[in-house]
Amino acid sequence: MSTIYILWLRQLKRSFRSKSRIIGSLGQPLLFLLAFGYGFGPVFQKAGEGNYIQFLTPGIIAMSVLFSAVFSGIEIIWDKQFGFLKETLAAPVSRVNIMIGRTLGGATISIFQGLIVLAISFMVGFRLESAVAAWNVFLFISLIAILFTALGTAIASILQDFQGFQMIMNFMVMPLFFLSGAIFSFQGLPSALEFIARINPLSYGVDGLRGSLTGVYQFGFIPDLTVLSLLTFILILIGGYLFSKIEA
Amino acid sequence: MKIIQVKNLVKTFGTIEAVRDISFEIEEGTIFALLGPNGAGKSTTIKMITTLLKPTSGDVIINGFDIKKQSDDVRRSIGIVFQDSSLDEELTAHENMDFHGILYKVPKKIRRERTEQLLKMMELWDRKDSLVKTFSGGMKRRLEIARGFLHHPKVIFLDEPTIGLDPQTRNYIWDYVKKLNTEENITVVFTTHYMDEAEKMSDIVAIIDHGKIIKYETPQTLMDEAHAKSLEEAFLYFTGRDIREESATSDIDRMRNIRKSHGRK
Numbered sequence: 043m044s045t046i047y048i049l050w051l052r053q054l055k056r057s058f059r060s061k062s063r064i065i066g067s068l069g070q071p072l073l074f075l076l077a078f079g080y081g082f083g084p085v086f087q088k089a090g091e092g093n094y095i096q097f098l099t100p101g102i103i104a105m106s107v108l109f110s111a112v113f114s115g116i117e118i119i120w121d122k123q124f125g126f127l128k129e130t131l132a133a134p135v136s137r138v139n140i141m142i143g144r145t146l147g148g149a150t151i152s153i154f155q156g157l158i159v160l161a162i163s164f165m166v167g168f169r170l171e172s173a174v175a176a177w178n179v180f181l182f183i184s185l186i187a188i189l190f191t192a193l194g195t196a197i198a199s200i201l202q203d204f205q206g207f208q209m210i211m212n213f214m215v216m217p218l219f220f221l222s223g224a225i226f227s228f229q230g231l232p233s234a235l236e237f238i239a240r241i242n243p244l245s246y247g248v249d250g251l252r253g254s255l256t257g258v259y260q261f262g263f264i265p266d267l268t269v270l271s272l273l274t275f276i277l278i279l280i281g282g283y284l285f286s287k288i289e290a
Numbered sequence: 291m292k293i294i295q296v297k298n299l300v301k302t303f304g305t306i307e308a309v310r311d312i313s314f315e316i317e318e319g320t321i322f323a324l325l326g327p328n329g330a331g332k333s334t335t336i337k338m339i340t341t342l343l344k345p346t347s348g349d350v351i352i353n354g355f356d357i358k359k360q361s362d363d364v365r366r367s368i369g370i371v372f373q374d375s376s377l378d379e380e381l382t383a384h385e386n387m388d389f390h391g392i393l394y395k396v397p398k399k400i401r402r403e404r405t406e407q408l409l410k411m412m413e414l415w416d417r418k419d420s421l422v423k424t425f426s427g428g429m430k431r432r433l434e435i436a437r438g439f440l441h442h443p444k445v446i447f448l449d450e451p452t453i454g455l456d457p458q459t460r461n462y463i464w465d466y467v468k469k470l471n472t473e474e475n476i477t478v479v480f481t482t483h484y485m486d487e488a489e490k491m492s493d494i495v496a497i498i499d500h501g502k503i504i505k506y507e508t509p510q511t512l513m514d515e516a517h518a519k520s521l522e523e524a525f526l527y528f529t530g531r532d533i534r535e536e537s538a539t540s541d542i543d544r545m546r547n548i549r550k551s552h553g554r555k
C-alpha cells in the first residue's frame with residue numbers, strides 16, 4: 043500500500059510543479075471544441091442530428107484524457123534516461139505495485155484534466171442533461187484515464203528512448219481517437235472502419251461518457267463498464283510483467 | 291557464513307563479453323573492494339548481483355537467497371549506491387529521502403532521525419527543501435550516498451561512491467561505512483579508482499580485468515606479492531600500464547580478449 047501511495051504522490055508532485063504543462067495541454071481540447079464545435083455545428087444541425095456541442099463535448103473530454111494518460115505513462119522513459127528508474131527497480135517492492143502506483147498517479151492527473159475540460163465545455167455552451175450523470179461522468183473519465191495510463195506505461199516499459207514516441211502517437215493514439223466516435227458517429231462508416239471502431243477500447247469510454255452526459259448510449263452502461271474495467275485489469279497485469287523484465 | 295556466493299557468472303552484450311565466468315565468495319561482515327580498470331566489468335557484476343541485470347549464465351546467492359528465484363528476498367537484503375545518478379531531480383532532497391525510506395519500509399521515526407543525521411553529515415540539511423535539479427554535481431552525489439545509507443541492509447553495494455567528492459566528504463563517508471560495518475556487521479562491497487581508499491578500507495580485494503577476476507587477496511598480500519609499497523603500485527603491477535578503452539569493442543581489445551580466453555581453455 044505505502045509503495046503505491048508514494049509512487050502516486052511522486053507523480054502528482056512532479057506534474058503539479060510543471061504548471062506550464064498543465065496549462066499547455068488545455069490548449070488543444072479548447073481549440074477542438076471551438077473549431078469543430080462552431081465549424082461543424084451548423085452542418086450537424088442541418089442533417090437533423092441536433093446540437094453538435096452536446097455530441098462533441100464527451101468526445102473532446104475523452105480525447106484530452108486519452109492524450110494526457112498515454113503521455114503520463116510514457117513519462118517512464120524519462121525515468122529510465124535520468125536513472126531514477128533504477129531506484130524503484132532495486133527496491134524490495136512488487137512489480138505489480140510499481141505498475142499500479144505509477145498508473146494511478148498518471149491517471150489522477152488525467153482525471154483532473156478531464157474535469158477541467160468539462161468545466162471549459164460549459165463555457166462554450168455544453169449542458170448536462172441530468173444530475174445523476176455527474177457520478178457516471180467521473181466514473182468514465184477515471185476508467186479512460188486508468189486504462190490509457192496503464193497502456194502508455196506498459197508500452198514505455200519496453201522502449202529505451204523517445205524515438206518510438208512519434209510512431210505511437212501516429213499509429214496508435216491518433217487512430218484510437220479518430221475511430222472512437224469522439225468527433226463523429228461511426229455508424230454508417232465503411233464496415234472495415236466500423237469494425238475497428240467497435241474493437242477500439244476508447245469507443246467504450248466515449249460511449250460511456252456520452253451516455254452519462256446526454257443519456258444516449260450506443261453500447262450501454264454495463265457493456266462500457268465491463269469492457270473498460272476488464273481491459274484495465276489485464277493491462278495492469280501485463281505492465282507488471284513487463285516491469286519485471288526491465289533491466290537497468 | 292558466506293553472505294555472497296557467485297558461481298560462474300557471465301554477462302555478454304551482443305559480442306561484448308563484459309563479465310567472463312567469475313566466481314568468488316564473501317564472508318559476512320567483510321569489507322570487499324572490487325577493483326579494475328575502466329570497462330573491466332565491475333558495474334556489470336554489481337548490477338547482476340543486485341538483480342538489476344539478468345546474467346547470461348551463472349548463479350548468485352545473497353544472504354541465502356537465489357537472485358533468480360528469490361529476487362524480492364535478495365532486494366530486501368541489500369542496499370545500492372549506483373555509479374551514475376538515480377535521483378529524481380524534480381523532487382527535493384528531503385522528498386528523495388522519504389521516497390527511499392518508504393520504498394524500503396524504514397519505520398517513520400528512524401526515517402526522520404536518519405534523514406536529518408545523514409543530510410547534516412553531507413551538509414545538505416540547509417538545502418533539504420530545494421529541488422535536486424538546482425544542486426551541484428558533488429551535492430547530488432552526496433545526496434545519493436545519504437539516501438543509500440537510509441536503510442541498513444545486510445549487504446551494501448557502493449559503486450564508486452566517492453567519485454567527484456572533496457576529501458572531507460570522502461572521509462565522512464568512509465567513517466560512516468566503517469561504523470556500519472563494525473556496529474551492525476553489515477557487509478560492504480565497493481568499487482573505486484582511488485587505490486588509497488581500497489588500501490585503507492578493505493579486508494579483501496578482488497582485481498577484475500577484461501571481465502575476469504585475476505586476483506583475490508588481502509591488500510597486504512597483494513602488495514607483498516608485487517613487492518609494492520602501495521596498493522596502487524600493486525594494482526598497476528597486476529593490470530599493466532596500458533590505458534583501457536572505455537569499452538571492449540575495439541578490435542585490439544577484442545583480439546586480446548579472444549586470445550586470452552583461448553589461452554585459458
Ligand SMILES: Nc1ncnc2c1ncn2[C@@H]1O[C@H](COP(=O)(O)OP(=O)(O)OP(=O)(O)O)[C@@H](O)[C@H]1O
Nearest residue numbers: 303308327328329330331332333334335536537538
Ligand atoms: N548496457 C550495455 N550494453 C552494452 N555494453 C555494455 C552495457 N553495459 C556495459 N557494457 C560493456 O561492458 C563492459 C563492462 O562495463 P562496466 O560498466 O561493467 O565496467 P566498469 O568496470 O564498471 O568500468 P568503470 O570503471 O568505467 O565504471 C564495457 O565494455 C561496457 O562497454
Ligand SMILES: [Mg+2]
Nearest residue numbers: 332333334373
Ligand atoms: Mg562502473
